[in-house]
Amino acid sequence: MRDTSASRQLWLTLAALGLVTGLALWSAWPIYATPRMVLAGVVGVTIGIGSALLGRARAWSAWAGAGIAVAGFVLAAVPLASPGSMGSPAAIGRGVMEVLAAAVLDWRRLLTISIPVADYQTLLVPFLVVMIGCSWAAVTLSFARGRLWTLAVLPMLGMVAFGAVFGSATAGRTVTVGPLILPAATQVALAGASLLVCGAWLIWRARLDRSDALRVARSQSATVRAGGTSLALAVRRRLGAYGLIGAAALGGLAFVPVTDMLGAREALRDSVLPPEVISAQTSPLTVYRGWFADGLHDEALLTVEGDVSGQRLRFATLDSYDGQTFHIDPLSAEFARQPTTQARSITVTIGSAYTGIWVPIVTAEGGAPTFTGARAGALTDSYYADASLGTAVVVPSADEPGLGLLPGDTYTIAASNAASAGALETVSGGEPTVSDEQYPALAAWVEQQGLGRTGADLAELVSRLRERGYLSHAAREEGAQAWISDLSSRAPYTFEPVRAGHTAARVDALFQNLLEQELRVGTGADEAALVAAVGDDEQFAAAGAVLANYLGFDARVVVGVRLGGADPADGVPACDSVCTGANVSAWVEVRVGEGAWAPLDVTPQFVSPPTRIRQGESLPENPTEVDEPSSEVIEPPSAQRDEATSETSATEPDAQDAPAVVEAMLVALTLALALALLLAPLAVLPVAKALRRRWRRQAQAEVSMVGAWEELVDAYVDAGFEVPERLTRGELADLVDREAALVAAYAVDSAVFAEHAPTLEERDALWRLVDDERRQLTAEMRLRQRLGSRLSPASLVRRARGDKAASPLLAHPGRRSDAAR
Known part of the structure; x- marks a missing residue:
């Protein structure tokens, strides 16, 4: 009987996981857009389900099942996410190290690259990890005892949420259905379908649990229920469940248009390159004339080779003007890494006079430059571009020397056929x-x-x-x-x-x-x-x-250099091989x-x-050149502002001169926080028990009464009573030998095996009895015993262990003596 119940639960969970897997693949397709992603998803779910079932079949702990899932990940990740590492044993070893590192690091890399990424490097690893981990967790939790099985919907939803969290902020197209206008119809359909599948799984799984509980209760009782549930009642229950799902779906559709008023959708990748990185840079137009100072005018900024005629190397595209400076708006810019590389038409080598995060490129479309040289790997990993601006930056990590490009860095880029x-x-x-x-x-x-x-x-x-x-x-x-x-x-x-x-x-x-x-x-x-x-x-x-x-x-304004033959008539000439400060221009x-x-x-x-x-004068027919008198020139406002800022900051109090009382308060706050963190684990068990009691109390009347009995048994266990497992309620009440237990056992048996469901009054009366018994138990204990009862994990461990071990045969007057049956 128990095998049949477990089989039904398993097939129900596998059916739900199959539907959720399809939704997860649909959700993540815009991120990868490659058939290899589908293969990775299917293989990942297979590994997750297989590891969970193997651990259950062998009666292993959840940690052992997780270890099997990790081993399956290592075996599958190399051929799926790093197929180039399958050439030799040494290459396979390097591939294993790469996928293990990718399982930790590629989450951020996936957010910092433009999508779709296809099978670029090891970026399939995060998706594979999610599919394995969530499917394993869903199957494992689905067999949990008590109400923990309901948590299985969280990893199911997590599989679908991967595409939304790591995808683009651009919403799907709007669809009109009769009077309803559905913005982002694809996302709405994915969310609605996911909730529908999970909701249906919860309902059917709850029905299986209830039927199994009633079947076990009947097998352990000496009485037999006279009649079953009427057909009308069964129909009402089914219609009520389906009606609830339908009402939720219709309500969601009606609420969708309202969400469009909440503003644009935001995704994690929108905030990957912090706006502070861009806003911290001085506008290239503000410092433009610095290129023409005596120290930079004739110094080499760049060396270019290849098809450079008519091309323009862009340092930065400035799309925002606030009346003070032209700059890049850090809030609207969308800098991201790019999974592909450009055609190799032009080779650029950074000269001794050029440094900074701005990467001179012709276009940001078509992928990233191909960096070469000693810093190629670091520059590739730190390259970000905004294709709409045609601007790129390199932001190396803190452990890399220098900031941005350095003299000697070399890369190849594509030419462009931009509009004239x-x-x-x-x-x-x-x-x-x-x-x-x-x-x-x-x-x-x-x-x-x-x-x-x-x-x-x-x-x-x-x-x-x-x-x-x-x-x-x-x-x-x-x-x-x-x-x-x-x-x-x-x-x-x-x-x-x-x-x-x-x-x-x-x-x-x-x-x-x-x-x-x-x-x-x-x-x-x-x-x-x-x-x-x-x-x-x-x-x-x-x-x-x-x-x-x-x-x-x-x-918008672009700062850069024009490539090609120099024209003497140009105030800022183009350059065809070596570009110096004299060639830096700005155009619209x-x-x-x-x-x-x-x-x-x-x-x-x-x-x-x-x-x-x-005004009114005539120009001379033979104009003469006149030397203009020299005059004192006022310093630029920027310098004045800098001086004023320096003076102001000099007069501000130093943060290190904070009063001693503030420092004392910070120390006290730190100690209090540390003490709270040390004591926090002690609150876990009482909180867990309180939540368990609340879940039991708020269930439907019949299930709530069974939960009241379980709560009473748990109270006896935590109080130190010997409470064997696999006894009927009556046998257990006789063994405990307390009046409250006898009354509760009779009330629960009557509720379970009665022809009609118990009333709310009967449920509340039983819970009052249980609460009184718990207070009576507490009153009979000493202070040390009370604390031990509250902090005892015995009842939680007993529920988690389940019915693995049979109890010894116990004889009770007036009851069945075979407790192991």
Whole structure:
């Protein structure tokens, strides 16, 4: 009979696990998208179920079953997750070490890589671990005694939850079902199906337990129940169970649209590369002119080889502007590792003057670069990219020397066929994202040009901006001789001082200078007479991006170098082999389609210096060059802010000067916490018993009365009574020889074998009897015995051990003497 019951429970659990496995494979498919994942899932569940059943068949402990599951993992993980290690015994040994390390480390690696990952490296190991561990735990818990078997639904749900936790935050498509709108229909279907399977398993497993308990109770009783459950009652129970499941499903569908109002779905992988890593970096546009200082202007930043004509190496793409700096928004950026590698078209070697986390690449699509050299492994593992930004970083771990790229690091990357500036001619601007109130001079200058709001008009406005600007990289000549000499060697160049910064005020002042100059010279003036704005790529890139936003285009700023032959007319020339600080440029990218961006160069000219006249004056027919008087230049605001910050921080109190009372409070709090942690294990047993008592009390009336008897027996066990196993309730009551036990045994037998279910009043009366008996037992004990009873694990151990050992034959007057039957 017991074998038949266990067999029914097993087949029910295996059926539920089969359905849950299918849902888990469906949930995890977007992460891997490879048939090898399906094989790993099926093999993992087979190992988990097999190890649990083998341990049960051999009557081994749960730890032994877990050991079998671990051994099965080691045997299966190498051919499944690291098939390249099957070549030789030595390679297999290395493969075993790799999968064991992957079982600990690859959880984070899986979160820091773009999906799908296919069978990249050993990233299948986390999924295999989940399938083995959860299936083993589900089968093991399903055979647990008491109410512990209900916990088996947790590992079942965990198998399906793997795909949701480690998957993308992007929700599935929205489906309309009649009046209902279901956002993320795939996730809703997975969650609903998982809950339905687990709920059905709980209901049917509870029915099996109840029928088994009644069958055992009847076999141990001298009386026989006169009648069975009526057909009407059975139908009502089944309809009630199915109705409950259906109501839960319909309620879930009705609640789904409300969840769409709670905001976007979040996943663990969204927070893997902490925003602090990006936000801690100074904006490359803010420090742009540092590349042109005498120490870096002629120093090698990069060496490039391969098909470089017309390509652009991007250091960083700056997509956010707060009126102070262009930067990467750390909250919206999605940096992740990439499981594939790019084509090897261009080889980049980092020079002596380049350091930092930004990785110069042409595109972030198609995979990661192929790193070579001594640091190849560390750089590969620390490479993160945002494909939408076209920006990549390397963030080595703390034990790696240096931060980011170092001189000598080499990698190969792919070339790109990005959209050209000509793609702008086919698009038109939309709603502007900046207003006239924010940039009045910009708006007035655009109005003065008399152009429209198309892409061609934007390109023409940027062209005029460049022609009427004048290139200068410094606020004073000291430390700027390298780039001044370079420009002077290509054309007569006059130095014009300009401070750094690209705030909204600086951008609008640039357009104000252009507007005022155009109004002074009037219509029909020569183009050289309109030159009035001084700056470099920092100011002009910011101005170009804001100008594009004003015309209704999405725009961003890119800092990098242009590759190819150098043109002497370019203020910042391209480079074809060795790129120095003199080649670092900034340009604007304008969106011209879904995922397509067209570059716009913004570097101003350096041949025609600004011409300063008063309004109403005429330009001389034979202009002469006039030496501009030198003037004291105010330091950039950034330096002033740094000094102010330093002064402020210097006046702040040191954290080490905290009052002694605070230190004493911290010490006391630490000691209290340590004491609480030491005493915490003592509270485990009383809490476990209280929870067990609560579960028994809150069950349905008939089961609750059986639970009351079990609670009374457990109280006797913890109090030190000799309570043999496998006795009937009446025999056990006679052996204990207490009135409460005799009354409780009779009440429970009557409830179990009566034709009708017991009432709630009968249940409550029995529990009051049990509570009174427990209080009476406590009153009869000394203080030491009371503490021992509360902290005794005897009843818990007895329940966990079950009925493995038969009790000796006991003779009781008026009862059956064969207790082993």
